[in-house]
Amino acid sequence: MAAYARDLAYIHDAGFTQFIRRATPGLLGLLQRNGIGDGLVVDAGCGSGVWARALAERGYAVLGIDISAEMIRLARRHAPAAKFRIGSFTDAALPRCAAVTAIGECVNYAFHRGAGRAALNGFFRRVYAALQPGGIFVFDIVEPGVSDGAPLRRFLEGSGWAILLEVAEDRRRKTLSRRIVSFRQVGQVYRRAEETHRLHLYSGAEMMVDLARAGFEAQQFDGYGRFRFAPAHAALVARKPA
Numbered sequence: 466m467a468a469y470a471r472d473l474a475y476i477h478d479a480g481f482t483q484f485i486r487r488a489t490p491g492l493l494g495l496l497q498r499n500g501i502g503d504g505l506v507v508d509a510g511c512g513s514g515v516w517a518r519a520l521a522e523r524g525y526a527v528l529g530i531d532i533s534a535e536m537i538r539l540a541r542r543h544a545p546a547a548k549f550r551i552g553s554f555t556d557a558a559l560p561r562c563a564a565v566t567a568i569g570e571c572v573n574y575a576f577h578r579g580a581g582r583a584a585l586n587g588f589f590r591r592v593y594a595a596l597q598p599g600g601i602f603v604f605d606i607v608e609p610g611v612s613d614g615a616p617l618r619r620f621l622e623g624s625g626w627a628i629l630l631e632v633a634e635d636r637r638r639k640t641l642s643r644r645i646v647s648f649r650q651v652g653q654v655y656r657r658a659e660e661t662h663r664l665h666l667y668s669g670a671e672m673m674v675d676l677a678r679a680g681f682e683a684q685q686f687d688g689y690g691r692f693r694f695a696p697a698h699a700a701l702v703a704r705k706p707a
């Protein structure tokens with residue numbers, strides 16, 4: 466499955482970073498409230514590095530991990546002070562750290578082999594092992610019931626790009642598929658590319674159970690700080706006991 470190849474990585478960065486930008490103040494507040502004013506933050510599914518840059522500007526050391534080489538290329542440009550690695554956070558080595566973040570539905574994606582709740586639980590255990598006592602793990606999810614069940618088609622456009630989006634939720638399998646046809650201007654023409662992203666849908670309640678099993682003290686929220694999510698999205702803030 467293609468995972469944010471050249472044009473879709475570019476378009477994500479050009480037109481779809483509003484989520485992380487609106488989330489940033491609340492995320493920084495979470496770190497502060499948990500006594501994490503410095504140290505290493507691992508950003509799993511770092512995308513084009515918007516959050517990594519915000520962290521680095523505030524003096525945190527940052528390691529961003531993303532499965533898309535094109536996202537990592539953009540992230541290195543946007544956040545030169547941070548370190549980045551191409552790979553799946555589900556099997557990448559996680560260094561000792563103060564916090565782990567996975568912002569923007571990263572844990573839902575089925576880009577890596579064996580994706581699903583069991584693999585996600587393995588990731589939770591490895592995050593727990595990597596965190597220093599008192600460290601936090603923050604992520605958000607898209608939940609079952611995100612659509613009314615009917616397939617949805619939309620088009621979205623920006624300067625020099627357009628995408629056609631087809632979204633279908635399989636309520637029985639608890640999966641979501643997003644077929645994305647992108648057009649990016651290259652000189653006088655628009656280049657067409659296509660990716661289909663498959664996501665596993667998890668409920669906040671399921672995540673609370675799994676996080677507790679991994680040893681975390683977790684809380685569920687419907688946003689980051691003042692930034693409220695759309696329905697059927699949840700944030701989980703999980704703390705490794707001190």
Ligand SMILES: C[S@@+](CC[C@H](N)C(=O)[O-])C[C@H]1O[C@@H](n2cnc3c(N)ncnc32)[C@H](O)[C@@H]1O
Nearest residue numbers: 485510511512531532533553554568569571574
């Ligand atoms: C919707 S984007 C969010 C990017 C960024 N966190 C943000 O908020 O702008 C989801 C990101 O997760 C990455 N991703 C999905 N599954 C991954 C995995 N198993 N390992 C590493 N990165 C993954 C994708 O490549 C993509 O960059």
